Amino acid sequence: MSGNPSHRARLRYWFDNTMSRGTPALIGWLSAICLVIVIPVSVLLVWADKNTPTTLGNQLVSVWQNTAETFNLGGAVGTPAFVAFSVILALVALFFASTLVGLITSGVNRKIMDLRKGRSLVLEKQHTVLLGWSDQVFPIVSELVEANSNLRRSAVVILADKDKVEMEDEIHTKVPDTGTTKVICRTGSPMDPTDIGLVNPHDARSIIVLTPAAESPAGPRACACEDGGDAEVVKTLLAVTQSPQRREQPYHIVAAVSCGHNLEATRLAGGAEACVASIDDISARLIVQTSRQPGLSVIYLDLLNYAGDEFYMSAEPTLVGRSYGEALLAYDTSSPVGLLRGADGAIALNPAPDTVIAEGDRIIAVSRDDNTVVVSDFPYEIDEAAIVSPRPREEQPESVLVLGWNRRAVTIITQLDTYVTAGSRLHVVARGDEAKIAVEAVREQLRNLDASCERGDITRPGTLKSLDIGGYDHVIVLGYDDIDSAQADNQTLVTLLHLRDLENTLGRELPVVTEMTDDRNRALAPISESDDFIVSDKVISLLMTQVSENRHLARVFDDLFAAEGCEIYLKPAGDYVALQHDVDFYTVVESARRQGHSAIGYRRQSEAALPPSFGIRLNPDKKQRLSFAAGDSVIVVAQA
Template identity: 50%
Template sequence: MYERARYWFDNTLARGVTALIGWLAVACLAVVIPVSALLVWTDERAPDTAWAKTAAVWRSVGQTLRLGGEVGSPLRVILSVLLALMALFYVSTIVGLITTAITEELIALRRGHSTVLESGHTVLLGWSDQIFTVVAELVAANANQPRSAIAILADRDVTEMEEELRSEVGDTGRTRVICRNGRPTDPAALTRVSPATADVVLVLPRDHPQEDAEIVKNLLALRTAVDDSRVRTVAVVRDAHCRLAAELAAGPDAVVLEIDDVTARLVAQCVRQPGLSVVYQELLDFAGDEFYVVDAPDQAGRVFAEVLRACPTSSVVGVAGMDGTLRLNPPATSVLSQGDRLVVIAQDDDTTVTTHEPAAFDESVMANRPPAAARPERVLLLGWNRRARHIVRHLSGHVAAGSVLHVVAHGSESLAAEVRAAAQAAPALTVTFGPGDPTLPGTVNEVDLSAHDGVIVLGPDHGPGQASPDDRTLVTLLLLRDRERTSGVPVRVVTEMTDDRNRVLAPAGAGADFIVSGKLVGLLMAQISQNWHLAALFGELLAPQGNAIHLKPAGDYVRPGHRASFATIVEAASRRGECALGYRTRGIARAGNDHEVRINPAKAEVRYWGADDEVIVMAER
């Protein structure tokens, strides 16, 4: 019986608004009338007659339901109810219209379709894993600014973007992060973030190289949206094939980074110089010391060798001319002209001070050891992806003759052909190939790790709908760690990862190097956006030729076993045509590392220099 009654009730509700209003009226009357009658019959001042009490009940019901409550003839009661219903309908309609208008406005705001009225802000176009690194670094860079804003335009729900940013970035302090919904390839949508009045526009990379064409469309749409305005732009593509098109689409006021080549270059450098990834991490994030371009009018007329020691708490690495040219590590005898600015590594852009007298150095402890001759190297490459051919090319350009790269990867004959093609483009490097799956214990155990100077671990290419390549990378690292523990032979490993959150899970040995491509590019974009002069600096550091960052034995600069100031290291490096940036101390176990990297120590800092210590320098390749 209950089920049939419930079924009948549901069917009446399905008839629409009229049935719903009817049931609502019945429910109200079923409560209001009995309660009103109870109030009247229990009132000591209630009328004596039943008709008078009934009239009192009706007045109570009318007042409660706003139905007038008039008594008298039936016509009078009906007319009063009609007027009350009309008034109720009018008020309800007005309230409904106001509520609807407010709701629509709130929905429009939550959709992110309103225009950002800002100037001097930073605009981010697109949404990718790099956005969290970029936003976090921009927040850190603007921590001492009274007011700053970041406007993000992406084809995503605004609420989802805001929640992810709160979860990954946390408190943004004085920096306001404004999210707007829209396709970055649509010029009309671009106007929502006011790119024409922005300080810089950052176009984030897509997840796959096949989507680089979207970056080109974003840049074309940006030029259409800003009309004739000159907007500084930083964009990132993954593949070299789209870089030229992106540069043409972006225009002259743009920097286009190629993420695959940058990642491969750093992997190739780190496998030959362990610990270099930590140095780049220190230089690229805003947590410690980083690159700045500062004025130094009192240094005009001085030779560069003296200027190197004239900044007590900053490390000078180059000169920026009045014409916009930037020279890293110029000759020690070159003279600074009036108007030249210094490229330094400092804690902040306002912490660099210069002195009239350069810091003193100790000639007696300086070493006169010639650089060690390059020797052939053997490198093991576990895994293969689209960046591997770049790694092979970069290794070939810097290793000594007779060096060998042994590739172990799982794939078909097409993979073997790709390895052979990469070997043909690397004449200075002998490339061998052994098929095998690096995630299998048998494959790792068959390789003689002690015969190799370093190991590179790569994950597969990340395609749509596939698992993260870091999953296979972590398995390979587990096997290498187990092999290292059972054999007692330390393994020098450089690992390429795509997600920085997986780096903390990696079972790697002490002092291992990690190149997280997404975070690396995010750091580069943030640095260039804050100081446009750094585009040329990083362009040279990450180019095939020119100056680069190196780790060299401290014994090349001072005699091991002696105490010396860092100013002495700076002078010794200058005589070798190098700029000293810091040092790395071995034998100190901190937070799982077997080394401590110190960037930009004070010139007056005096320490004991051991045989295993290394000096971080900027020098010609």
């Protein structure tokens, strides 16, 4: 600005400087403004009063009384000294009252802000602690609420570097009914031992370390190991296990990492106290197993969530000294699948039927709840006429088509190689050169698969029509992880629409396994009887919740997901009992036992496209009678 400043600018500058002097200046300005307003109005009140005093002295007294009453100064009238002293006392009383109100208000505001910040100590006991924040919070909280529904009082405590009220609002929106479970949020760093102390981990039943949501310029889809997400899990585990204030007894900690190559470091950080899973590895194994057995994803979701039947471990003294084969038929509303050996804590899934149950062993069974694993005295009879022997089947080379690409694809290919017979082939179609380079690099490691790759846009119908889709036994659709998750699911849905159209042209269904990011998109997908959907985050969240309630389940699922261990299979029902023959499930279990299998349910092919069960019935009441048709399956736990 050139030239001399204007009078208005000078006045504003002077006013700003005066106000910047702090509280005394503010009080002075407030007093001056009030006097400028109050005194003239007091004069007008005296002038407008019908009983206005006639003398100037009395009029001034009335003006003084109106002014004093406005400022709460008492308005005493008397000698000048008396008035002065009364004003001083009134000012002191006014200052004291104002200060007291200010202090109370300030204290209440500070307390409210402290509560809002979530910095108070949690005094719960036997609660579940969640460290961190991601989309895993909501399914985990929901499952814990379901798991604790039979308890009078339970608590879930969350510590995250996020506003407490914001966390509570999000949870209330996604999990509106928490039943008897109290959800408590605290604000703090999960990597700071002092902040972790706020959630009272010393008295917690279990601690779940959430996998941070990875962020990238394209959206939350980048590998968590690329942006430090897995590193945060490692630091959080160290903050818990290495804290000087930690308890003497071992913690029960559950965690998951996004990238498999961070698994070993994370397990070292957690030590023997932590059960650590690899999201990539489990997702890849589940995709492979499901691609070979349509309906398997529904079975796992049923076993992993607390709304259906789950794995429980129960000691049964009446079965000690008897065989595992006898235990298979000892329950009518529970389905044994193995033993937890009391001697060394080893897990034995589907042991030999003549395995003797020892003192201290516990039965691993699929059941509705932990209190429903009860031995039955029902006098069942095995229908020997209905039991059949399985028809021999010669394994044939298979062909697999993979549409799309992400960081789990190489693991999927190497896992598939362990399942298929020699001479099988796998073809990948994906955009860019990353997939082609990776396939070429992994080809030398494959023993049974002949892998190939071509570039193409899987969302274009022309690309899919050129692939001779009808010549493939299995189709796997993977979501890209270098783009936004919503965009990846959108592309997956478009690809599924084109595949459904090709099915109509071929006149038969394609067995498609689809990987999705958001479980809500599953409801939008065009499905058929042979479709399966894998939502990695949801599966891992459910798995972590199960393990947090029972640490032995980590080894159960390790065995089920491993290619060399026992797995869940959907076998033709005609390999166990005669079709169209009325039997009870005791007979099915006995037939499976003779083949060295543990039967846990069945699937109706006629209901395979009907949600939510898609024809799956786990742990049926063995007393109920049923008959199977062609295409129906018996669900068993078996070696192969």
